Amino acid sequence: MLFDRNQRFTELADKVNARKFIAQQIGEKYVVPTLGIYPSFDQIDLDALPQQFVIKCSHDSASAIICTDKDKFDIASAREKISFYLSRNMYVTTRERHYKNIVPRIICEKYLDVFAHADRDITPELFRVHCFAGQPQFIEVDFTDARGEESVNIYDPAWRRQEVCVGYIERRYPNNLDTRIRRPARLDEMLALSRQLSADVDYCRMDWFLVGDDIYFSEFTFTPCAGRMRFFPASVDLRFGELWQQRIQP
Template sequence: MKKLEYFLKKLRTFIISDKAYLTNKFTKKLGYIPNIKTPKSFNEKVNFRMIYDKNPLYTQLADKLAVRDYVSRTIGYEYLVPILAAFNHVNEINIDKLPKRFVLKCNHDSGSSIICQNRAKFDLHKAKEKLSFHLMKNLYYITRERHYKDIAPQIICEEYIDLFANKNRKLVPETCRIHCFSGKPVYAEIDYTDEFGHEFINIYDINWQLQPVTFDYPNMLEPVSEPPLFQEMLRLAQILVTPFDYCRADFLMSDENTLYFSELTFAPNAGRTVISPLSWDFKLGELWEQRITETQSITQTEPAFATASINKKK
């Protein structure tokens, strides 16, 4: 059933244009018709980027393997979650050679992550079924995010990073997303999950002041102190996003002394983030001095990215 659904979505791309598809999804989700030709709001500008901006760097840096070379050369390899192995096919996975805890995911999409907490109890067959399906998929046909279309799919095995060891889970940031405009961090989108599985997102400025806005999820009302490495995270984000008019740099914090790069995001939520109040959608849009980089080559900003090392712990 999932394969049939995916095939129909792929077929749909030959019938409905990206612009028509994205306009329809935008209107249904956000409740207003987007002006994609001359965008003003943040979500409109994300859609404009997906349709018209063909910067090849987006594809290179959306690849979870290729981006590692960029991160290593710009801020340092120590900020990368160590890779244990990479595979082209699920049958290459030899679980006996993996540690007790690890993470499997694909390099070319979203939602494929599988966390193993105990190798002895890990359902490898089920994991292979999920990963096989994701290897077959091309995210472009599902979200119309064109920069995912030309990424060669692989499976990555990463070390497991315990973000919440001996901590109050509710007060520990799950993912830290730094929204950067014109190469500078402006707002931090911080994810939290409480002990009951309820999800929250707080938006802070660069001085850790909570902002009166929500992104898709409600604010966590309990006050949270500024993480010790927050300012360092902003500094690293600024280095990573230098080439872009807008980019979101995502990080993980495993403890008070360790930061890990997560990913660079060029089209958050495929341009359909529910921002409340709506005025903030346009406030963020004003910060984005958008430009088209259709013919920009990789060498204009960084040397060509080398193939990421595989089957080697970094």
């Protein structure tokens, strides 16, 4: 990835363009419904938004604001946060080249309640499918329980939990060992879609939401945690790294 200048990574890392790509490749039903796209916060018609919604930027990570009750929405705080992220270029801070030339925009989208009528302790919040040369090799599954505690499990494509922990920069996430966790009914479809979308890419992580029986695409990620993501034990970190066979362009 250090030597790859593939313009397609920029196109797919752009969350606005990615929505169009997903709709064209696999269908509109997999796209989180869009409420609006804006160049600045003050151009958002907040009165037109539903009681629950999500606001995020098109060109970065960690900018999402989740509103579950518009009556309690802190507009000033949201404006300050989004305006800050709009002014930030991730290439400058993390050297992730594919973010460098993305046009910053604001996306307002439907709020997805993945925990509706479900037990938070055993319900995945997000599925991150890691694909190498078009093949899903492992699934990183995020949980946030009723107490707000976060955990991450790693599964193989057959949904067998691996004895692996994930670390992001300074933080290491525990596993969710609850024996009530079940294989998602639409896992095979999620893996097939990931396989299709990553067919011509050396490495890509595709993130998905599962809301009831509905699958929604979240985003493409080409350099998780700016390349600083870690797996424990170290032997697993090495094994996963060996899966990546780069086609370096001259």
